[in-house]
Amino acid sequence: xxxxxxILLVLLFTLTSIFAGNIYYAFGDIGQHPDILMGFFxxxxxxxxGVKLPKISENNTTDIQxxxxxxxxxxxxxxxxxxxxxxFDNGVWDKGSALRYNVWTNDLTFRLRQGVGESPVNGxxxxxxxxxxxxxxxxxxxxxxFGPFDIKGTMDGIIDSSYSGKIYPELAKGGKDFLGTEIxxxxxxDLMKDTLHTNDGFWARVDMKYGPKAINSFSNxxxxxxTFTLNGVGAKTLLNFTDQSGKSLVSLILIDRMNASWxxxxxxxxxxxxxxxxxxxxxxxxxxxxNTEFTAVNNLDLRITGPGLGLEKLAPRINLFVDCGYxxxxxxxxxxxxxxxxxxVGVQVEMSFFDFIDLGYQVNYLLVDKMKYTQPGKITTNFTxxxxx
Numbered sequence: 469x470x471x472x473x474x475i476l477l478v479l480l481f482t483l484t485s486i487f488a489g490n491i492y493y494a495f496g497d498i499g500q501h502p503d504i505l506m507g508f509f510x511x512x513x514x515x516x517x518g519v520k521l522p523k524i525s526e527n528n529t530t531d532i533q534x535x536x537x538x539x540x541x542x543x544x545x546x547x548x549x550x551x552x553x554x555x556f557d558n559g560v561w562d563k564g565s566a567l568r569y570n571v572w573t574n575d576l577t578f579r580l581r582q583g584v585g586e587s588p589v590n591g592x593x594x595x596x597x598x599x600x601x602x603x604x605x606x607x608x609x610x611x612x613x614f615g616p617f618d619i620k621g622t623m624d625g626i627i628d629s630s631y632s633g634k635i636y637p638e639l640a641k642g643g644k645d646f647l648g649t650e651i652x653x654x655x656x657x658d659l660m661k662d663t664l665h666t667n668d669g670f671w672a673r674v675d676m677k678y679g680p681k682a683i684n685s686f687s688n689x690x691x692x693x694x695t696f697t698l699n700g701v702g703a704k705t706l707l708n709f710t711d712q713s714g715k716s717l718v719s720l721i722l723i724d725r726m727n728a729s730w731x732x733x734x735x736x737x738x739x740x741x742x743x744x745x746x747x748x749x750x751x752x753x754x755x756x757x758x759n760t761e762f763t764a765v766n767n768l769d770l771r772i773t774g775p776g777l778g779l780e781k782l783a784p785r786i787n788l789f790v791d792c793g794y795x796x797x798x799x800x801x802x803x804x805x806x807x808x809x810x811x812x813v814g815v816q817v818e819m820s821f822f823d824f825i826d827l828g829y830q831v832n833y834l835l836v837d838k839m840k841y842t843q844p845g846k847i848t849t850n851f852t853x854x855x856x857x
Contacts, residue, residue, distance in 0.1 A: 498510040501570070517533070519532050530581070533577070535579075540570065570611050581597065588659060598656075635802070692735040700727075701725050703722065728763065750812055768790045772788075785817075809836060818852060834848065
């Protein structure tokens with residue numbers, strides 16, 4: 469797999485030199501490992517290049533993107549691997565009983581994008597359609613006492629070779645590896661005018677990810693799932709104080725985000741469960757918890773952005789937030805039905821880089837008496853790396 473990635477990188481650099489005028493950088497995602505500088509430094513990067521194609525319409529996007537992801541992550545799963553029951557201990561999630569392991573993960577994505585119509589916001593498509601395919605390969609290692617970089621420890625003492633993969637299908641047959649393919653599609657409506665210091669307008673996006681078992685059964689682990697997600701964001705700049713040259717000194721923005729998702733399938737892997745879990749979407753709770761079929765969440769932020777610090781797209785931020793969410797239906801990969809309501813308030817103090825990386829610290833106060841993990845009481849804290857709602 470590493471050789472393939474190296475060859476692809478060489479090809480990307482070659483294409484860049486040939487089509488220099490039509491090539492641009494495409495950012496995908498970043499991830500962290502909690503044992504590497506407390507998750508304060510990215511241990512996974514997902515990015516690549518886009519190539520502009522001959523346009524169908526003069527003012528719309530027509531391009532293809534190739535993204536490569538590779539890195540080292542950790543997963544902390546809170547359901548019993550055999551029956552799916554939650555692991556509780558004295559009112560908190562029992563971290564000692566949780567399934568904790570490290571992941572070396574690789575992604576390769578090809579996607580075609582086509583814009584339709586002109587947005588009122590200059591330079592944007594009114595609608596942007598995207599279709600693509602992602603190839604994923606993962607290897608699993610024990611999270612041992614030898615530190616996060618111990619990639620020789622196997623999962624033998626954690627997952628038996630006869631494990632069926634009932635709750636965590638990607639870990640079937642001993643938690644060795646997973647090789648799979650995912651079909652992706654989304655459409656985005658963009659009426660948002662956004663800068664580092666101001667946000668005004670609205671955007672919405674519908675995403676579909678489909679990983680049928682027929683193309684996800686070529687390794688020890690397997691998968692079978694489909695998920696639909698609707699994201700909507702509305703924003704209004706309430707105040708924006710500028711200096712004599714027009715540069716922003718401080719701005720106050722109200723941002724409201726809505727997220728709803730449905731996930732189906734008999735063998736939903738944890739890397740799909742995590743992003744759609746209710747505990748992931750309501751700040752202060754933890755990923756991979758409250759994994760029901762349906763989730764609906766609202767995140768309301770009052771964002772204060774300070775002056776630029778001498779560099780373009782670099783500024784301090786404070787976010788005051790209120791989150792609430794409801795999850796219902798079948799717990800994924802089980803026959804158990806749950807209904808859960810989560811809510812929290814809190815503050816994020818951070819530094820914004822290029823308006824998509826927000827590095828900082830977050831304090832949450834939980835408004836409901838629900839199970840959480842490792843931190844007793846209703847106040848939880850964590851480092852943040854970027855806003856991805």
